Amino acid sequence: MPTLTAVHGDITQQHVDAVVNAANNRMRGGGGVDGAIHRAGGPAVLADCIARFPHGLATGDAGWTTAGDLPATWIIHTVGPNFAAGERDRSLLESCYRRSLEVADELSARSISFPLISAGVYGWPLDDAIDAAVEVLQGTGTAVDDIRLVAFSAPTFARLARRLGQAQG
Incomplete structure (x- = not known):
């Protein structure tokens, strides 16, 4: 069973x-986490999105690209x-986590970092977004060893850590 941890960062x-x-x-970059990842990953990320996803990606689905300049090998969108x-x-929100783990397994990834999907500008209620993430990530079989839920804000991290029964220090 993989280790699931909350990370503040x-x-x-x-x-x-x-x-x-x-x-x-659209898979062409955007705001929030999407914009931050595209900016940090550089132009190679957008170029790969355009090549791999010329018609975009359906809600609840996932696919991968290069990570560009990020300190990772892949981005799973x-x-x-x-x-x-x-x-x-x-079920569409749950599918995002499940499909991302499936793609990670196809890539033989052993470590993965997730944001709280849909909990930002898409407005999913935070506690339910946390519950959906934890339930799916703990309940889905995967070869990934290290799963991280990364929260940018301290209050969101505190809620995540509390939900996981993890020390917040």
């Missing part, structure tokens, strides 16, 4: 095999549901 600075990007359907726009089917 910047997902673009995680030294892991794969970093998960909370992307939009997944498109979460936009709660604020009325996409409230939790």
Whole structure:
């Protein structure tokens, strides 16, 4: 069973095999985590997105690109549901985590960092976003050894750590 931990920090600075990007359907970069990952990864990330996903990616699905200048090997892009726009089917959110782990296994990744998908500008309620992430990541079989849920803000990290029963120091 993989180790699931909460991390307080910047997902673009995680030294892991794969970093998960909370992307939009267009796969051309955006705001929030998506924008930060594209900026830190550099132009190679966008070029690979255009080549691999000429028609974008469906909500709940995942695919990979180079990590460009990030300290990772791959970026696994997944498109979460936009709660604020009325996409409230939790199974789509759960699918993002499950599909990302499937892609990680296809790549033989052993370590992976996730943001809380859809919990930012897409407006998914934070506690439910945390519950969905933890339930799927703890309940899905994978060869990944090290799974990290990375929170940029201290209050979100505290909630994640509490949910995982993890010390917050």
